[in-house]
Amino acid sequence: MSPAPVIPTDSRTPHWRAWLLLAPMVAWLVLFVVVPTAILLVYSFCERDEVGRVLFSFTLENYRRVADPVYLRIFLRSIGYAGLTTIICIVVGYPVAYCIGRAREDWRQRLLLLVMVPFWTSFLIRTYAWITILKQEGLLNGFVQQLSPTAKPFDLLYTPTAVVIGLVYAYLPFMILPIYGSVEKLDGALIEAAHDLGAGPLRVFSSVIIPLTMPGIAAGTLLVFVPAVGMFAITDLMGGARVPLIGNVIQNQFLQARDWPFGAALGAVFMGLFALTYWIMLKLGAHSEDSVA
Amino acid sequence: MSTMVDLRAVTKRFGSFTAVNDVSLEIAEGEFLTLLGPSGCGKTTLLRLIAGFDTPTEGSVWIGGEDVTHLPPYRRPVNQVFQSYALFPHLTVAENVGFGLRMQHIDKTEAAARVTEALALVSLTGLDARKPHQLSGGQRQRVALARALVCRPKVLLLDEPLSALDAKLRRSMQLELKRLQRQLGITFVFVTHDQEEALTMSDRIAIVNGGRIEQLGTAHEIYHRPATRFAADFVGQANLLEAQLLLQDSECVRVAVTGGLELTLPLAAWPAGATVALIAMRPEKVHVSKSRSSTAFAPGAANIFQARIEEEIFQGATDHLILVTAAGTRLGVVVANESALGDIFHAGDLVYCGLHTDDLVVVKAE
Ligand SMILES: Nc1ncnc2c1ncn2[C@@H]1O[C@H](COP(=O)(O)OP(=O)(O)O)[C@@H](O)[C@H]1O
Numbered sequence A: 001m002s003p004a005p006v007i008p009t010d011s012r013t014p015h016w017r018a019w020l021l022l023a024p025m026v027a028w029l030v031l032f033v034v035v036p037t038a039i040l041l042v043y044s045f046c047e048r049d050e051v052g053r054v055l056f057s058f059t060l061e062n063y064r065r066v067a068d069p070v071y072l073r074i075f076l077r078s079i080g081y082a083g084l085t086t087i088i089c090i091v092v093g094y095p096v097a098y099c100i101g102r103a104r105e106d107w108r109q110r111l112l113l114l115v116m117v118p119f120w121t122s123f124l125i126r127t128y129a130w131i132t133i134l135k136q137e138g139l140l141n142g143f144v145q146q147l148s149p150t151a152k153p154f155d156l157l158y159t160p161t162a163v164v165i166g167l168v169y170a171y172l173p174f175m176i177l178p179i180y181g182s183v184e185k186l187d188g189a190l191i192e193a194a195h196d197l198g199a200g201p202l203r204v205f206s207s208v209i210i211p212l213t214m215p216g217i218a219a220g221t222l223l224v225f226v227p228a229v230g231m232f233a234i235t236d237l238m239g240g241a242r243v244p245l246i247g248n249v250i251q252n253q254f255l256q257a258r259d260w261p262f263g264a265a266l267g268a269v270f271m272g273l274f275a276l277t278y279w280i281m282l283k284l285g286a287h288s289e290d291s292v293a
Numbered sequence B: 001m002s003t004m005v006d007l008r009a010v011t012k013r014f015g016s017f018t019a020v021n022d023v024s025l026e027i028a029e030g031e032f033l034t035l036l037g038p039s040g041c042g043k044t045t046l047l048r049l050i051a052g053f054d055t056p057t058e059g060s061v062w063i064g065g066e067d068v069t070h071l072p073p074y075r076r077p078v079n080q081v082f083q084s085y086a087l088f089p090h091l092t093v094a095e096n097v098g099f100g101l102r103m104q105h106i107d108k109t110e111a112a113a114r115v116t117e118a119l120a121l122v123s124l125t126g127l128d129a130r131k132p133h134q135l136s137g138g139q140r141q142r143v144a145l146a147r148a149l150v151c152r153p154k155v156l157l158l159d160e161p162l163s164a165l166d167a168k169l170r171r172s173m174q175l176e177l178k179r180l181q182r183q184l185g186i187t188f189v190f191v192t193h194d195q196e197e198a199l200t201m202s203d204r205i206a207i208v209n210g211g212r213i214e215q216l217g218t219a220h221e222i223y224h225r226p227a228t229r230f231a232a233d234f235v236g237q238a239n240l241l242e243a244q245l246l247l248q249d250s251e252c253v254r255v256a257v258t259g260g261l262e263l264t265l266p267l268a269a270w271p272a273g274a275t276v277a278l279i280a281m282r283p284e285k286v287h288v289s290k291s292r293s294s295t296a297f298a299p300g301a302a303n304i305f306q307a308r309i310e311e312e313i314f315q316g317a318t319d320h321l322i323l324v325t326a327a328g329t330r331l332g333v334v335v336a337n338e339s340a341l342g343d344i345f346h347a348g349d350l351v352y353c354g355l356h357t358d359d360l361v362v363v364k365a366e
């Protein structure tokens, strides 16, 4: 046994100058994350007067109202929509990400650029574009009419389908990018090794490619699912507010009902649930990371 | 012995670049064949053509008497040990080794028994539950070997499997691989750029250069009778000398080599009708002594000449000498450091050199 090396303790404690380097980031976090969250939490325990001003008196009433089955149902519906969106994004995004990740190196950047191109125009404009496609006298119906003039025009806009289309469209790149990242890192020799050991294309996919790109799928799921649950603009514009999701309810509390404390309570619960999901995902991620490292 | 792998006039082009150029090669069942050549000469491509990762542009690949040219890798009775090992990082050692058996739908209890057996074969018993990143380089190499062997392939392909190991481990793995191959009787096709490794392990060596096989033969043949300048230069060390024919009788020819030294070699070794040729002289075949009458000269050493030691490089078991003959020819020779009582050579010494006529090899007629 060799004696344990003596580590000078001060070599492990960052110098104050190191903290100084971190200062801008810490300031950013405090200003844009900690302070707003604190305000939200404080408001959620407050009351409001008749004109919607926040009164700083402690109450649990807002949280009691959150527990109302109406909100639970909306919350579950939001999770359903976001879940469906996530699944469609995986199914549609995986093949795209895989093809880009395994394309010739000089092609990858160009293909990735195509995935990002939609971000160059405003989100609202892109959503309005979808409206002109989906509405009854829109492009999609026009196209169908061209093919078969007798077909009855269908009404897609302001339906749950339209909402899901809008959500998938908006979040697909957030699924493609992380999956692309893990596909690109995948060592081609592993695929060849699996072939060499007798695995046909399907077995290679299920036994090697999927498990090794799981971190990308997990990251993409997080990036799509979390914001999709809280999305309100798409549900408003493409769902015509007929299918309110939790994001719409919260938005309403702040902008229309002017019940900030209740909106804050909804937001806080919502955030707590995400923190929990995220924590679970991290645990799972850390587990799979351990096996992939 | 029957032919296991048969490459028939195989050519592989990548665009306009020819990586494998009209190679024909028959590998016998149970043979240890090494593809030896410098980096970029097409060794890996040849292996990939046998494994099925690439299909030849021209020619065909036969394994066990069957044309497999267009069979995918997962339908060929061949397994490979990859240069990077390519172990599945998400699977344990046992799962890695059992992967091939799982793909063949082999019964679970039988598979487990075969995995245990394969791990024992490569001395990895007890590491079943580890993940690849918890293993040393040498252990990973063994897992890769076990993973391929457990499938009982007809042919095992090994692409520079030892190149990532340190010299000592490498040495012991060479012997172990050779032992395994004898024990299992599987045909091995081994790729290396290390000539010493090739000489140690192989039944036969194919010298690959520029996508072609330059020479195919046993280690002995390759070393003692190199067929080309490249083969002579790449395997071991050689003095390559341009020789000009001076005179010939019914048994011998007399030639003058670069620098002016005159040498005798058997008529049979000289290419008929040639006036110039390239000859190779192995440095350890030259006997060096301080006295002309020394017994160090083997009988029949028809080439005896004087030289001065220009440089002496001590290398432990051997001494490396750079000699300049009276005529001005420079030669590298190696002498054994037999004992402290034998001749001790220093730069500047005048020495006598003896060389058997049969130890001169014509590698190319010009
Ligand atoms: N897929 C490929 N596309 C283009 N060129 C290739 C490809 N694979 C190999 N080559 C070229 O073929 C030559 C032989 O390669 P390789 O068989 O890997 O050599 P070695 O294994 O002997 O080092 C190299 O010059 C390499 O650049």
Ligand SMILES: [Mg+2]
Pocket (backbone or CB within 6 Å): B040, B043, B044, B045
């Ligand atoms: Mg290679």
